[in-house]
Amino acid sequence: MARGRKAVELWDRPPHTAAKHQLLQEYLGAWFPILAKYNRRLFYYDAFAGPGRYKSGDDGSPLIALKTLIEHDYFTSMPRTEFVFLFNEQDPGCAEHLEGLIDELKATNKPWPANVRVGVTNNTFIELTTDLLDDLDSRAAKLAPTFAFVDPVGVKATPMAVLRRLTDFPKGELLVYFAHEAVFRFCGAGNIDQALTDLFGTEEYKDAGLLTGSQRSQYIHDLYKRQLHEVCNFPYIQSFAMYDHRGKRLYDLFYCTREPIGLDRMKGAMWKIAPSGDFSFRDRFANQDVIFGAEVDTTPLQSHLLTHFSGQAVTIEAIVDHVIVATPYASGHVKRATLAVMQRSGLISSPNQKRKGTFTDGTIVIFP
Ligand SMILES: C[S@@+](CC[C@H](N)C(=O)[O-])C[C@H]1O[C@@H](n2cnc3c(N)ncnc32)[C@H](O)[C@@H]1O
Known part of the structure; x- marks a missing residue:
């Protein structure tokens, strides 16, 4: 040209x-x-x-x-x-x-x-x-x-x-x-x-x-x-x-x-x-x-996870994978903005967490 x-x-x-x-x-x-x-x-x-x-x-x-x-x-x-x-x-x-x-x-x-x-x-x-x-x-x-x-x-x-x-x-x-x-x-x-x-x-x-x-x-x-x-x-x-x-x-x-x-x-x-x-x-x-500057509202994701994984123990990896392909949210929303909030409210627990509120690889989350 x-x-x-x-x-x-x-x-x-x-x-x-x-x-x-x-x-x-x-x-x-x-x-x-x-x-x-x-x-x-x-x-x-x-x-x-x-x-x-x-x-x-x-x-x-x-x-x-x-x-x-x-x-x-x-x-x-x-x-x-x-x-x-x-x-x-x-x-x-x-x-x-x-x-x-x-x-x-x-x-x-x-x-x-x-x-x-x-x-x-x-x-x-x-x-x-x-x-x-x-x-x-x-x-x-x-x-x-x-x-x-x-x-x-x-x-x-x-x-x-x-x-x-x-x-x-x-x-x-x-x-x-x-x-x-x-x-x-x-x-x-x-x-x-x-x-x-x-x-x-x-x-x-x-x-x-x-x-x-x-x-x-x-x-x-x-x-x-x-x-x-x-x-x-x-x-x-x-x-x-x-x-x-x-x-x-x-x-x-x-x-x-x-x-x-x-x-x-x-x-x-x-x-x-x-x-x-x-x-x-x-x-x-x-x-x-x-x-x-707005904070992301993760309330719909919290409700979804409680329903979807009800009664199950699930690894953090499986939760993240699910969120990516089956919800409008992205991986960056899962830990601090969703699971940590849910744990503070007593909605979920974990049997192998290194520190409360943190979800390193291999962490298992129990959904009631
Ligand atoms: C929306 S503009 C592209 C803007 C550019 N992608 C950007 O974000 O800076 C569309 C461009 O496609 C060109 N165009 C129109 N018809 C085309 C065609 N059939 N094949 C290739 N380019 C075409 C136009 O000349 C125009 O420059």
Whole structure:
């Protein structure tokens, strides 16, 4: 691609986009070192990369991902893993702008680490992904463990069938944008049915047109989630809703994985952004520090554990595993904020605890 930064019209970064970036950054801060431990190559694919910067001067998702890695406290302890970043952007001006920013980043980080490879492509998501996978298929090769960030605008560019192919590898993970507002509006209109059928990989979305309000909203969310489960074979999915300043639900992000540890780290990131536990962000409440400082309410988790493990003696490891995959909470909520509180209230006990209120590996918890 030609060098030299072409003038592109950068756009604003509303608070919900900043929240999306915070999620990405938090999660990748965990994903890179965890995966690098056991894999010699990782693939980070930002399929709708954008120009790399916002009008405000804030970084876009490609720069956020790169900086999260090269500025990571553990980066120097991951020299044996090759990190391959592929940033794709359909608009030639945006792609060129992004490439210029990456060149600048490399120039200010000399020598650029030999184990970090960066490519920028200028194609459509469908075409590039299809070419990439056709090429792998022709060589009977498999994709390295991959985190795919699929962040389009609208409903037309991300068919479920392409997502399925892209993530049909054991360590494939996906963070995908779902155009909630557009689907809500058009699901019963009949004028973009082919795009919606491709998006969902089924025509069942048409039934949503018979519903109204929150029922319709829930239906389209749940159908998309079900399709990610069934078509892409993801056992673990957590969504996060983004609302604009008018209180309109603009889009949902769906994080999809086959690894409980990934689910745990992403839920941890989501709770940081939404401490009330509702897995959503509202532009209206952005900058209200009081929300960010709020304590997590673990009362629902306490009740759930008492019911679920009633009459059993359970190891702390089994409790944590259960919380990660079967509740909205993350591992970080289990010990101090939940079990220690329950023990102080006399709701649980332990026969082998080293110190009251602490739950080191192997601790057995008795639920009455
Ligand atoms: C929401 S923006 C991406 C923002 C970026 N991920 C970030 O967080 O900074 C979507 C980008 O996708 C690009 N785009 C639109 N259609 C595309 C397609 N079919 N394939 C690849 N990129 C596309 C647009 O030009 C736009 O820059």
